[in-house]
Amino acid sequence: MAADIKHQEQQHMDQVVAKIKLAEKQNQQKITQVKHDTHQLQQDFPHNLRLKTETYTGMMETALTVRQQQQLLTERENDWQHAQRRLDILAKMEKKPYFARIDFQETAGSKVETIYIGLGSFADRPDNFLVYDWRAPISSIYYEGHLGKVSYQTPAGMQTVDVTLKRQFLVENGKILTVFDTDETVGDQMLLEVLGENADTKMKSIVTTIQQEQNQIIRDTKAKLLFVQGAAGSGKTSAVLQRAAFLLYRFRGSLTSSQLVLFSPNQLFNDYIAQVLPDLGEQRMVQLTYYQYTQHRLPKFKVETLQERFERRLNPSETVVNRLKSSLAFHQATLAYATYLEKQGMAFRNITAGDQVIFSKEQIAQIYYSFNENYHLRNRLDATKERLLKRLARKINRAAVSDKIQKQLQDASAEQLAALYGDHPRNFQNADQELKFLGQQLVIRSFRQVQKQIKRNHFINITAQYYRFLKSLPQLLNLKQAGLTAADWQDAIVAFEKRTKQQYLLLEDATPYLQLYDLITGKRGDTEIKQVFIDEIQDYTPYQLAFLQQNFPRAHFTLLGDLNQAIFTKKASYTLLNELGKLFPAEQTKVVQLTKSYRSTRQITVFSRQLLLNGAAIEPFDRDGELPVVYTAAVPKRLLEQAVKQLKSNQQAGLTTAIICRTLAQCRQLTKELKQSGQTVTLIKTENQRLAAGTIVVPAFLAKGLEFDAVIVWNADAQEYAQADQRQLIYTICSRAMHRLTIMAKDKLSPLFDRVATDAYRLICLD
Numbered sequence: 001m002a003a004d005i006k007h008q009e010q011q012h013m014d015q016v017v018a019k020i021k022l023a024e025k026q027n028q029q030k031i032t033q034v035k036h037d038t039h040q041l042q043q044d045f046p047h048n049l050r051l052k053t054e055t056y057t058g059m060m061e062t063a064l065t066v067r068q069q070q071q072l073l074t075e076r077e078n079d080w081q082h083a084q085r086r087l088d089i090l091a092k093m094e095k096k097p098y099f100a101r102i103d104f105q106e107t108a109g110s111k112v113e114t115i116y117i118g119l120g121s122f123a124d125r126p127d128n129f130l131v132y133d134w135r136a137p138i139s140s141i142y143y144e145g146h147l148g149k150v151s152y153q154t155p156a157g158m159q160t161v162d163v164t165l166k167r168q169f170l171v172e173n174g175k176i177l178t179v180f181d182t183d184e185t186v187g188d189q190m191l192l193e194v195l196g197e198n199a200d201t202k203m204k205s206i207v208t209t210i211q212q213e214q215n216q217i218i219r220d221t222k223a224k225l226l227f228v229q230g231a232a233g234s235g236k237t238s239a240v241l242q243r244a245a246f247l248l249y250r251f252r253g254s255l256t257s258s259q260l261v262l263f264s265p266n267q268l269f270n271d272y273i274a275q276v277l278p279d280l281g282e283q284r285m286v287q288l289t290y291y292q293y294t295q296h297r298l299p300k301f302k303v304e305t306l307q308e309r310f311e312r313r314l315n316p317s318e319t320v321v322n323r324l325k326s327s328l329a330f331h332q333a334t335l336a337y338a339t340y341l342e343k344q345g346m347a348f349r350n351i352t353a354g355d356q357v358i359f360s361k362e363q364i365a366q367i368y369y370s371f372n373e374n375y376h377l378r379n380r381l382d383a384t385k386e387r388l389l390k391r392l393a394r395k396i397n398r399a400a401v402s403d404k405i406q407k408q409l410q411d412a413s414a415e416q417l418a419a420l421y422g423d424h425p426r427n428f429q430n431a432d433q434e435l436k437f438l439g440q441q442l443v444i445r446s447f448r449q450v451q452k453q454i455k456r457n458h459f460i461n462i463t464a465q466y467y468r469f470l471k472s473l474p475q476l477l478n479l480k481q482a483g484l485t486a487a488d489w490q491d492a493i494v495a496f497e498k499r500t501k502q503q504y505l506l507l508e509d510a511t512p513y514l515q516l517y518d519l520i521t522g523k524r525g526d527t528e529i530k531q532v533f534i535d536e537i538q539d540y541t542p543y544q545l546a547f548l549q550q551n552f553p554r555a556h557f558t559l560l561g562d563l564n565q566a567i568f569t570k571k572a573s574y575t576l577l578n579e580l581g582k583l584f585p586a587e588q589t590k591v592v593q594l595t596k597s598y599r600s601t602r603q604i605t606v607f608s609r610q611l612l613l614n615g616a617a618i619e620p621f622d623r624d625g626e627l628p629v630v631y632t633a634a635v636p637k638r639l640l641e642q643a644v645k646q647l648k649s650n651q652q653a654g655l656t657t658a659i660i661c662r663t664l665a666q667c668r669q670l671t672k673e674l675k676q677s678g679q680t681v682t683l684i685k686t687e688n689q690r691l692a693a694g695t696i697v698v699p700a701f702l703a704k705g706l707e708f709d710a711v712i713v714w715n716a717d718a719q720e721y722a723q724a725d726q727r728q729l730i731y732t733i734c735s736r737a738m739h740r741l742t743i744m745a746k747d748k749l750s751p752l753f754d755r756v757a758t759d760a761y762r763l764i765c766l767d
């Protein structure tokens with residue numbers, strides 16, 4: 001019976017594949033035709049073009065012809081790109097035309113309809129869809145429910161159908177390997193197959209096995225803020241990438257991938273996920289890290305790096321200062337300070353030429369505050385610039401006829417004078433006019449730098465301004481309420497001053513600094529960006545989110561995170577959700593929880609969730625594996641020997657291993673030792689590296705968001721992980737493992753593991 005079904009389905013697939021191949025051929029012909037047309041257009045163009053430059057109408061005519069030619073070429077180019085993209089999708093579909101079949105009835109007694117769902121849609125004639133795109137409204141029923149009545153969203157409203165069959169296929173190269181008939185949303189069996197595979201260095205799309213709750217994230221089009229809190233490995237990153245692909249499809253014609261931005265935890269991660277959108281047949285979107293976003297706008301500073309942020313140890317008062325600078329209250333204070341600056345308190349720099357002061361800071365301040373109260377900071381700055389440029393022009397005119405300049409002109413050589421004339425026609429009314437003109441040219445040259453300083457806002461001093469803001473803070477908010485004394489705050493200001501002298505900015509200062517800068521210069525947000533996705537949101541501060549919201553005023557935000565993996569913001573992350581409520585109105589916010597973890601085997605998830613104080617809600621996916629193993633030894637050499645053995649055993653099982661240490665220094669040390677023992681390992685030192693194949697040694701802060709077949713947690717002892725706030729870190733590290741987890745500790749395992757039941761792992765003492 002099953003064999004019959006498989007046979008029939010294969011026959012159907014063969015027919016579809018044949019039609020896809022035909023379409024590929026036609027597409028290829030179209031591409032060849034477009035290429036030929038383009039080539040022809042370019043060749044013929046010089047012959048068809050008659051340059052008419054004598055008269056104005058002639059010139060206009062020529063310009064018009066050139067424009068038409070450009071338009072034709074652009075059209076061809078678009079046709080070509082479109083056909084090429086279609087061809088790419090067809091080539092993929094030829095190998096795997098679809099992965100599911102659904103039979104359903106629209107109303108009781110009506111004809112049973114059958115649809116097939118694949119990576120893209122395919123019709124052999126208009127409206128005769130042999131395959132539906134996974135993002136089409138009707139495809140939603142595959143992801144949304146069991147057999148029986150299922151509702152799905154269409155542009156015209158909700159539709160309900162009666163699903164009578166749900167069939168999934170595992171396909172390779174046009175051949176059906178397995179057929180699953182299921183009553184599940186997306187059957188566990190199929191998921192098991194997919195999850196049992198070994199990891200690649202690139203993330204894969206989950207299009208065939210998207211789960212119901214993930215589908216809600218992917219297909220939401222209403223929320224202005226979509227907040228996803230999900231356990232490690234629950235598919236947040238996967239869902240957001242599918243979501244990007246979905247939105248591009250749903251709003252095709254009005255949304256392009258350049259209007260999407262993804263903020264990711266580090267560059268390594270960008271490399272890891274880079275292939276998903278292209279695999280789904282879409283173009284890549286802009287991906288960047290928050291560090292890149294700020295550092296690029298602060299070229300004169302060295303902004304704190306990920307590693308520095310992670311390894312920096314804060315004393316109690318620094319922790320409170322850090323929390324304050326990260327808060328929405330501090331953001332409010334920045335806005336309030338900007339309002340105050342409309343009346344007084346702006347810090348200016350002299351405008352100079354060499355050592356001569358052209359406009360003093362007092363003069364500039366006087367101009368800046370001379371405008372009436374309707375002028376806000378942006379207009380004030382623009383009006384000041386305008387006034388300064390006018391005054392500069394007057395200065396130039398006066399100086400042009402001064403004795404000093406006229407004397408210089410008399411001494412000038414013929415070449416120098418020719419340079420001053422430039423292209424200007426030499427039809428002056430009289431000699432005075434001519435000398436004035438030459439004088440102006442001479443002065444303009446020496447004042448060019450001054451003009452630049454004015455135009456580029458060099459007369460405003462942002463560092464001094466930010467410093468003044470910090471000093472004014474006690475008037476803007478209640479320090480005591482924030483848990484700080486005046487003396488603590490004073491210390492923080494001194495520390496800031498010291499750092500800025502070395503051109504160094506902590507990440508906690510970088511954002512307020514930029515925010516103040518933007519308020520003063522009136523920088524407008526980027527209205528082109530329509531969707532902002534932020535992964536690992538727990539590592540962002542409320543201040544940063546407020547800043548991003550201002551920078552992308554038209555965008556919808558999708559924020560994904562796991563408060564249990566807050567390895568940078570630690571406890572502070574728990575206030576994030578609260579603070580978010582202040583940024584986005586509740587009626588435009590949707591919160592989705594993902595509790596099932598797909599990445600790891602049941603044993604690994606059960607083990608790692610016990611590391612958390614509130615991990616009980618995390619549901620393991622029922623995929624069986626080995627118990628995690630913990631090795632302890634008093635002699636470090638024993639652990640190293642065991643690590644080498646473990647690497648070999650992992651390799652034999654076909655598993656790629658990542659050894660994760662807490663710090664980069666430990667990674668370096670371990671890499672050295674492993675290499676001395678003859679192991680081939682790659683040390684991941686920076687996020688700018690590529691994820692190499694084979695064993696890697698990687699510090700915890702770079703392993704964020706990634707996953708590996710096997711993980712070895714190095715130095716998991718009491719010395720290394722002693723503090724309560726490292727609980728999230730150790731959870732993050734352990735939850736990177738898909739199939740096998742090994743933990744190595746010198747002497748005694750860290751007390752952070754005390755909560756884990758002893759039957760959740762095997763403990764082996766190597767002494």
Ligand SMILES: Nc1ncnc2c1ncn2[C@@H]1O[C@H](COP(=O)(O)OP(=O)(O)OP(=O)(O)O)[C@@H](O)[C@H]1O
Nearest residue numbers: 206209210211232233234235236237238598599705
């Ligand atoms: N519906 C699904 N079908 C198949 N695989 C899935 C599905 N959902 C998640 N996975 C797999 O689970 C693993 C974890 O997914 P992902 O990295 O998206 O989770 P995450 O929530 O972002 O994790 P973390 O917070 O730990 O970084 C990936 O290998 C992904 O392919």
